[in-house]
Amino acid sequence: MLLFNFVQNLQFNQVPEKSRTLIKTSLMDIVGVLAGAKNNQTSDNIRHFAAEHYPANTLSCRLLFDGRHVSPLGAAWAGGFSADSLDAHEGHFTSKGHAGATVVPTLLAIADACHEQGRNITGEEFLVAVTIAYETALRAGVALMDSASEYHASGAFSGLGVVCGGARLLGLNQEEFQHALGIAEYFGPRCPMMRLVDFPSMLRDAHGAGAYAGVNALFMAQAGITGAPAETVEKNRLSHCWDDLGTRWEIDAQYFKPWPVCRWAQPALTAVTSMMRHSPEITPANIESVTVETFHESMRLQGHFPKNADEAQYGLAFPLAALISRGQVGPNEVTGDAIQAEDILQISRLIEITEAQDLSDRFPEEILSRVSIQLKDGRCLTSPITQAKGDPETAMSQAEFKAKFELLASVNFSQERMDSILNSLDTLEQAKNCEALFNQLMSP
Numbered sequence: 001m002l003l004f005n006f007v008q009n010l011q012f013n014q015v016p017e018k019s020r021t022l023i024k025t026s027l028m029d030i031v032g033v034l035a036g037a038k039n040n041q042t043s044d045n046i047r048h049f050a051a052e053h054y055p056a057n058t059l060s061c062r063l064l065f066d067g068r069h070v071s072p073l074g075a076a077w078a079g080g081f082s083a084d085s086l087d088a089h090e091g092h093f094t095s096k097g098h099a100g101a102t103v104v105p106t107l108l109a110i111a112d113a114c115h116e117q118g119r120n121i122t123g124e125e126f127l128v129a130v131t132i133a134y135e136t137a138l139r140a141g142v143a144l145m146d147s148a149s150e151y152h153a154s155g156a157f158s159g160l161g162v163v164c165g166g167a168r169l170l171g172l173n174q175e176e177f178q179h180a181l182g183i184a185e186y187f188g189p190r191c192p193m194m195r196l197v198d199f200p201s202m203l204r205d206a207h208g209a210g211a212y213a214g215v216n217a218l219f220m221a222q223a224g225i226t227g228a229p230a231e232t233v234e235k236n237r238l239s240h241c242w243d244d245l246g247t248r249w250e251i252d253a254q255y256f257k258p259w260p261v262c263r264w265a266q267p268a269l270t271a272v273t274s275m276m277r278h279s280p281e282i283t284p285a286n287i288e289s290v291t292v293e294t295f296h297e298s299m300r301l302q303g304h305f306p307k308n309a310d311e312a313q314y315g316l317a318f319p320l321a322a323l324i325s326r327g328q329v330g331p332n333e334v335t336g337d338a339i340q341a342e343d344i345l346q347i348s349r350l351i352e353i354t355e356a357q358d359l360s361d362r363f364p365e366e367i368l369s370r371v372s373i374q375l376k377d378g379r380c381l382t383s384p385i386t387q388a389k390g391d392p393e394t395a396m397s398q399a400e401f402k403a404k405f406e407l408l409a410s411v412n413f414s415q416e417r418m419d420s421i422l423n424s425l426d427t428l429e430q431a432k433n434c435e436a437l438f439n440q441l442m443s444p
Helices: 002-009 017-037 041-053 072-084 100-116 123-147 158-170 174-186 193-198 207-222 236-241 263-278 309-313 317-326 336-340 342-348 398-409 415-426 435-442
Strands: 287-294 351-355 368-375 380-382
Touching (some): 002 123, 002 158, 017 072, 017 100, 041 309, 072 207, 100 123, 100 158, 100 207, 123 236, 158 207, 174 207, 263 368, 287 317, 309 317, 309 336
Parallel strands (some): 287 351
Antiparallel strands (some): 287 368, 368 380
């Protein structure tokens, strides 16, 4: 079986250098998201849920940025929900979803459980598991998109990536592995994504559900529970999603988000960032109105007056207003007291969002917006049609990734703590064990 051979035998030095860099960048990016999400309401609630309903038993691991010991099943719920609660994690066009917010916190939980049992995992071994999980989760997402017409949230497919990366860490044999894939797919959540776009809630992109489904499948297969074949992996008409595994890398097609809001809002934020950089007269006091022309799905975001952080991050008007009002969009602009901040709401009232058919016609292959700003002095400034920053064609630099990490993590951690985490990540590939990284990520 091609997939099992990939899971069992992949070495990190076999991965092309560009893809290895993207894996390490993706890991840093998700850790930054988790650090920024540490103290928001969703993270607080889900950690309490995990500690109460999934206490540590035969297997034990620590909750991220908390330290309490729980079952890996509870840690999977908590890590996926927490990563999902700050919408800054990377994504992937052809799966219309995300892998990292599921697989990274879940593999951290599995690896920490191994560590708690006295098993050493090297930094390179952990990076291999992360690579496997990303690559297989993204391919499972493409296969689901090719076989089911409804737009599913990421949790509907990302559990298969957890199975693949987790099988490498746990040493599943081929029979156990195939059953785990089948269990994860069969018990995978349905997750109709547009329902969450129209009615935002803490459920978000279902990363907690995908994380739980993957860990649950691994443990059930180890216990001898059998599963039906995973159709998104084994169905002949979907073989094109898997045939070039190990020779072409889906992670190369990932995009990254400069801001913690829905990807569909980001072309407009990219456009206005450029406009403000080149036209210093664009200030909150000098704006008469803002018109955003965008594709249909982005137009549906709206989000002028969010009631909570979920609505703020699944909106377009509010984060755009925050950017204009405060010059940045980080956790402090889309969570907590910022939701009722009058400086942001004042600008949000001036924003109109409309569908542009020429941009809708180019979606989903391209995600584009165009913004016009009417100034009180009579001038009207209009951006070109703009693609979001962070796409493969508009890639972020390593300096921009570090700045994003610090923007997110600094709401909860000191510069010293952030530097320690970044150093542990930078040296992970050479690390003889993951203890330094885990201690940084599991401590309150």
